[in-house]
Amino acid sequence: LNKLERYEEAETHLRRANALDPETKYGHRHLGNALYGQGRYAEAVDTYLVAIEQLPDDAAAHASLGAALHILGRYEEAETHLHRALALNPSHTEALYFLATLRAEQQRYDEMLELLQRLIDIDPNDAAAHVSMGVALVFLGRSDEALRSFDQALSLDPTVEYARANREAVLEAMKGNIE
Structure with missing residues (x-):
């Protein structure tokens, strides 16, 4: 149900399942995902912490917790x-993406670029990663490479409007129309 973005329904079923078997594997992580999908990030954090207490080596739970904490501004x-x-x-990939986003907010664009390159090496068809890479390249003053990243994103998914908008902004800046 989470994959279908039916988060409220997923929450209901997961709460029932977790009540029947509180030690169920991954149940709390999935409940956290349902809460996250509803924008209830603080509740998701608490639920992910329970998941990690049960399964401390669950990379997905740590990544999801990191994503929720990031949204709440709890960066460290x-x-x-x-x-x-x-x-x-x-x-x-989720951990790589959110860590790259965190690096962008910290204006650590070289590190952001490295993380995004790792992500693209894993999933070369991730249009959002290509757009983010283009943004990092813009901040690093590498406009030609940024354009290639935006073009790659658009070739993967022509509906990604923010790739098109970023591409146009870079072209305008290169013409000297934007300061």
Whole structure:
């Protein structure tokens, strides 16, 4: 149900399942995902913490917790859990993406770029990762490479309007029309 974005229904079923078997594997992580999907990030954090208490080596739970903490502005805690997720699974794409986003907010664009390159190496068809890479390249003053990233994103998914908007902004800046 979470994959179908039927988060409220998923929450109901997961709460019932977790009540019947509180030690169920992954039940709390899935409940956290349902809460996260509803925008109830603080509740999701508490639920992910229970999941991690039950399964401390669950990379997905650490990544999801890191994502929720990030949204709540609890950056140091988010970073800790995102790094833990990557220590458990270096190819965890959600952890890579949210850590890259955190690096962008910290204006650490070289590190952001490295994380996004790892993500693209894992999933070369991730249009959002290509857009984010383009943004990092813009901040690093590498406009030509940024354009290639935006073009790649659009070739993967022509509906990604923010790739098109970023591409147009870079072209305008290169013409000297934007300061």
